[in-house]
Amino acid sequence: MVEDTCHETGRDGAAQMSPNPQFTKPWHGVPREQITWNPAVIEEACIGCGTCVTGCSRLVYRFDFERKKAVVVDPLNCMVGCTTCANTCPAHAIEFPPIESVLALEGRVGVRHAIEDDLLARHDVLAASNGVPHPDRIVALHVTGKEQLTADVLRVHLKPVVPGDCFCEFMPGQYLELWRPNAEFMSRGYSIANVPQGDGSVELYIRRVEGGRFSDWAFTDMRVSDTVKARGPLGQFSMRSAPDVALLFVAGGTGFAPILALLRQQASSRQPQRDMVLIWGGNRAQDFYALDELSSLMQQLPHLRVVLAVEDGTSAASLPDRLTFATGTAIDVLRQDATLLAERDIYAAGPPAMLRALSQQLDRWDVARARVHIDSFGV
Numbered sequence: 001m002v003e004d005t006c007h008e009t010g011r012d013g014a015a016q017m018s019p020n021p022q023f024t025k026p027w028h029g030v031p032r033e034q035i036t037w038n039p040a041v042i043e044e045a046c047i048g049c050g051t052c053v054t055g056c057s058r059l060v061y062r063f064d065f066e067r068k069k070a071v072v073v074d075p076l077n078c079m080v081g082c083t084t085c086a087n088t089c090p091a092h093a094i095e096f097p098p099i100e101s102v103l104a105l106e107g108r109v110g111v112r113h114a115i116e117d118d119l120l121a122r123h124d125v126l127a128a129s130n131g132v133p134h135p136d137r138i139v140a141l142h143v144t145g146k147e148q149l150t151a152d153v154l155r156v157h158l159k160p161v162v163p164g165d166c167f168c169e170f171m172p173g174q175y176l177e178l179w180r181p182n183a184e185f186m187s188r189g190y191s192i193a194n195v196p197q198g199d200g201s202v203e204l205y206i207r208r209v210e211g212g213r214f215s216d217w218a219f220t221d222m223r224v225s226d227t228v229k230a231r232g233p234l235g236q237f238s239m240r241s242a243p244d245v246a247l248l249f250v251a252g253g254t255g256f257a258p259i260l261a262l263l264r265q266q267a268s269s270r271q272p273q274r275d276m277v278l279i280w281g282g283n284r285a286q287d288f289y290a291l292d293e294l295s296s297l298m299q300q301l302p303h304l305r306v307v308l309a310v311e312d313g314t315s316a317a318s319l320p321d322r323l324t325f326a327t328g329t330a331i332d333v334l335r336q337d338a339t340l341l342a343e344r345d346i347y348a349a350g351p352p353a354m355l356r357a358l359s360q361q362l363d364r365w366d367v368a369r370a371r372v373h374i375d376s377f378g379v
Contacts, residue, residue, distance in 0.1 A: 019076040023058050027080045029114035030105060036097055038075030039085055045093035046070055052085035052094060061085075103352065109211045116186050139165050143226045144201070149289035152208040153254060154219055159201040161227060166200020167192075170233035172261035173347075173375065176202065179229040180214050187231065188214040191258040191349070191375070195265050205289075207254040237375035239265060241345040246275040248340060250330050250358060252350025253287070256280055258375055259349055260290070267300040274303060277340055281309040281330035281354065291323065298322050309333045330354070331361050341367060349375040 024032040039052070039060065048068030053061040058077040061070050070093075081102050086094040105111055119126060145157035160166040167176065172195050177187035194203040209215045239262055241247060247266075251259040259278065266274060282288055288308055298304050306323050313327040326333050331354075334340055346367070348358055355376050362372055 019074050020059065023077040023079070028105075028111045028118070030108075030111060032076055032080075035080055035102075035105065037080045037102060038078040038096075039072055039083075040095045041070050041072060042093045042095060043069055045091050047091045047093070049090060051088055051090065055088060056085055100353075100356070103356070107352065109209055113211075113213065120184065120186070137167070138229060138231045139167070140227050141202070141230050143222060143224050143228065146222060146224055148219070149205075150287060152287070153289050154206040154208070154215075155290070156204045156206060156218065156222075157201060158204065158228070158230070159199060163199070167202065167230075167233050168196055168198070168200050170196055171238040172196075172265040173237040173239065173258045174233040174235045175237075175258070176204070176230045176232035177234065178214065180217050181226065181228060183213070183217075185213045189234070191235075191237075191254075191261070192233070193257040193260045193264075195261060195268060205254045205257040235375065237347075237349065237373065238262075239347075240373060243269075243274070246344045247277070248344040248346045249276065249278040250334075250346065250348040250350070251278065251280045252330065252354040253282065255348075255350030255354075255375070256290070257349075259347065260293070262347060263294075263297050263301070263304070266304075267297055274301070275344075276301060276304045277344070278304065278306045279309055279330045279333050279340070280306070281311070281350070283311050285310050285312075285314045285325070295323065307333055331358055334361070338365075341365065344371070346372045347375075348373070352376050 026032060027035055041052075046069050048070070050063055050070065052070050053063045058074075058079060060072060060074055060077045062073045063069075064071050081099070083096050086092075086096055140161040141158040142161050143156060144159045145155070147155045149155055170192060173191070175189050175191040177189050179185075179187050190204045190206060192202050193205055194201075206215055206218050208219055237258055249259045249262065259280075263276075263278070266276065278294075280288065285308075294306060298306060307326050308323060309326050309328055309330045309332065311327075311329055326336075328336075346362070348355060355374055359372070359374065363369075
């Protein structure tokens with residue numbers, strides 16, 4: 001238990017230690033005491049070398065000279081996410097909570113906004129000054145179409161304001177950054193769902209984020225004919241497999257957008273007989289969208305199998321032909337049918353937590369990392 005006292009010197013001259021307010025201020029808006037992140041010493045493994053005690057500038061540790069053991073005294077002083085002491089412990093005698101607890105906090109909208117606000121407020125101090133120009137183009141795009149497909153998903157079509165001033169040579173799977181008009185917020189990234197068009201038009205799927213600075217505007221205030229500034233194309237997620245290699249696509253939520261672009265690319269290629277499987281995960285049956293488009297692609301790609309993995313176990317009243325439902329996550333579907341992985345290159349896109357879990361599971365199955373291509377996106 002951490003005592004709620006301040007650093008001060010007692011009558012005997014000894015320091016009475018406690019959390020340092022300099023280190024325990026809120027972490028991106030989250031009170032430090034609400035974050036479980038600090039080291040724990042495995043006493044039977046500790047060899048008393050003192051590396052952690054002297055190496056931590058935040059005074060998380062003290063040293064018990066009688067027992068020759070490191071002791072965690074001020075856990076709240078620990079920097080959230082730091083594991084330096086564990087990394088440098090020669091006896092591997094220090095443990096931390098799973099890093100997923102911190103990554104989950106980073107996924108909160110309030111935390112992302114706090115980080116963005118901090119960056120903008122300290123722009124002059126934090127801006128890189130190497131003078132290297134950004135390699136990607138910035139163009140103006142008109143909103144030519146807006147369609148709400150589900151309660152949380154919006155399909156948006158954009159076209160260059162100036163004909164020819166476009167991202168005409170992007171690779172399917174890449175993304176754009178968009179700026180909300182007349183706002184000082186930073187850009188937001190959205191994957192392009194179509195293959196390159198001659199007129200430079202792009203199709204995006206925007207997920208509603210509660211309190212999201214761009215998505216709230218897109219759902220409520222964006223209008224057809226509005227102009228947005230865009231930068232791109234960005235990202236390295238693209239088709240890298242030889243034409244004769246079978247493919248497994250795994251998507252979560254609006255991670256379906258770059259996967260849809262890759263499927264459209266396959267449909268426009270000269271290999272319609274390619275063996276392909278798509279597993280698309282969602283929380284509820286009503287979370288899936290563009291199923292008619294997916295059904296049309298299946299007609300063009302006769303060897304494409306599609307499984308919609310629904311976590312709550314519900315299924316839609318009716319489905320286009322050859323689309324099937326499974327209960328559980330996309331990873332559950334793979335666990336139930338290991339043949340889906342056999343000799344396939346894997347392309348996955350979706351929320352970071354899903355992709356971390358997928359990567360860990362693929363490692364357990366000894367899937368060669370050279371076969372795995374992952375595209376992650378944030379809030």
